Amino acid sequence: MAVETFDVAVVGLGALGSSAAYQAAIKGAKVIGFEQFELGHVRGASHDTSRIVRTSYGAPEFVALARSAYKDWAEIERRSGLKMLTITGGVVFLPKDGPNGSHTFSDSLDANNVPYERLSAAEVNRRWPGFNVPDSVDTIYTADTGIVHASKAVTTIQYLARGAGAILRDNTSVDAVVPQPGGGVLVKTSGGDVHAKKVIIAADAWTNKLLGPLGVELPLTVMQEQVTYYKPKPEHDARFESDKFPVWIWGGAGSDEKWFYGFPFYGEPVLKAGQDAGRNDMVPEERTWVPSERLRRELNTFIDGLIPDHGEELRTVTCQYTITPDRQFIISPMEKHKDIIVALGNAHAFKFAPAIGRVTAELALEGKATDDLSKFGFSQPTVSKL
Incomplete structure (x- = not known):
């Protein structure tokens, strides 16, 4: 029986992989995507509700x-006819x-x-009374920052991909990607093999499973992270509505350099906050789904100071972070296997x-991207050659 051939195969159908399948499909490519779990699963980093969208970066x-x-949003x-960004x-x-x-x-x-605007602590506290920002802090405000609903966005992108002809197979693990002497890649899956001219790997925590046999690690x-939802008292609700309170990020200071972030009301009258890269390290097979008491204490101590009227804790939701030491994106073909393109978002890529x-679809179909990806390659400090 002949192995079916595709222009592009995508491994991993979270936010990045689903977007790659969608973008390749609307360009007219014959596309297949594989997800080892069910579509919309909660084992990775593309579930739950809100994610920050912003241009404000260092x-x-x-x-x-x-x-x-x-x-692109x-x-x-x-x-889709649906609103993605708030x-x-x-x-x-x-x-x-x-x-x-x-x-x-x-x-x-x-x-x-x-x-952007550069604001003093006094200006921040006056404009948004829910904050209690100390004088020792500088603030950068960008009006274009907002929120995207994570689960709804991924589902929408998957529907658009399928509508453009992409085949998306869930509950199908990819066991190996094997470059072929004559070009292209054999994709070996639990549901049978396919051949693709190009493969896009967006497998996040499982990336090394596929790269290791190709000589790269x-x-x-990988860490289990968490976010907590808080319910302010009703008399404080008005100040935290999404048209009156901004998305916020706290940049690290001191020896620990802890970063925190949070959201106004979005979808329900609750605040959401979390610590970025709290280093509750694990491997995917060890994930407990039980929130860390250490991270809970650290977040509550911080929030008590920055947003005193945040209210009581309602629930804490865990997710999975996968990062390299420099947290730079990798969006690049492999050096020795140009038919395999890797997309790794380093736990801050949903907005992108x-x-x-x-751009991964452009690399696969056209050999070059319209955006500058020169900073997002396989840099020597980031990649080990086996």
Whole structure:
């Protein structure tokens, strides 16, 4: 029996992989995508409700790609007829004594001609009374920051991909990707083999399972992270509505450099907050789904100071982070196997997902991307050759 051939095969159908399948399909390619679990599963990093969308970053390459992503989100809204983004405005709090001075963000925004405001603590607290920002903090405000609903967005992108002809197979594990001497890649799956001219690997925590046999191993750290939802008292609700309270990020300061982030009301009258990369390390097979008491204490202590009227804890939801030491994206063909393209988002890529899907589809179908990906390759400090 002949092995079916596709233009593009995508491994992993979270936000990045689903976007790659969608973007390749709307370009007219014959596409197949594989997900080892059920579509919409909660074992990775693309589930639950809200994710931050923003152009505000401390590196210009991220600002540039984020600007492109906003256009791709708008195209998804046009094609689906659904609203994807809720724009709230957003603030980044950067302690003056921290390693991430506000100039890193303002310089990156300036380099990309993105407007912003630099605010004092007093201005922040006056504009948004829910905050209690100390004088030792500088603030960068960007009006284009907002929220995307994670689960709804991924489901929408998958429907658009299927509508454009992509075949998406869930509960189908990919056991190996084998470059072929005559070109293309044999994709060996639990449901049978297929041949693809190009393969896009968006497997996140499971990436090394496929790269290892090809002589490359990424220094991945996988951790179980968590976010907590809080219910303010009814008399405080008005100040936390999404049209009156921004998305926020707290930049690390001191020796621990802990970063925190949070959301206004979105979908329900609750606040959401979490610590970024709290280092509850594990491997996927060891995931407990039980929230960490240490992370809970650290978050509550922080939130008590920044948002005193956050209210009582309602629930805590876990998710999975996969990061390299530098947390730089990898969006690149493999050096020795050019028919295999890797997309790794380092646990901060949801906002970029449609753009990452588009550029990986461009790499697969056209050999080059319209966006500058020069900072997102297989750099020597990041990749080990076996």
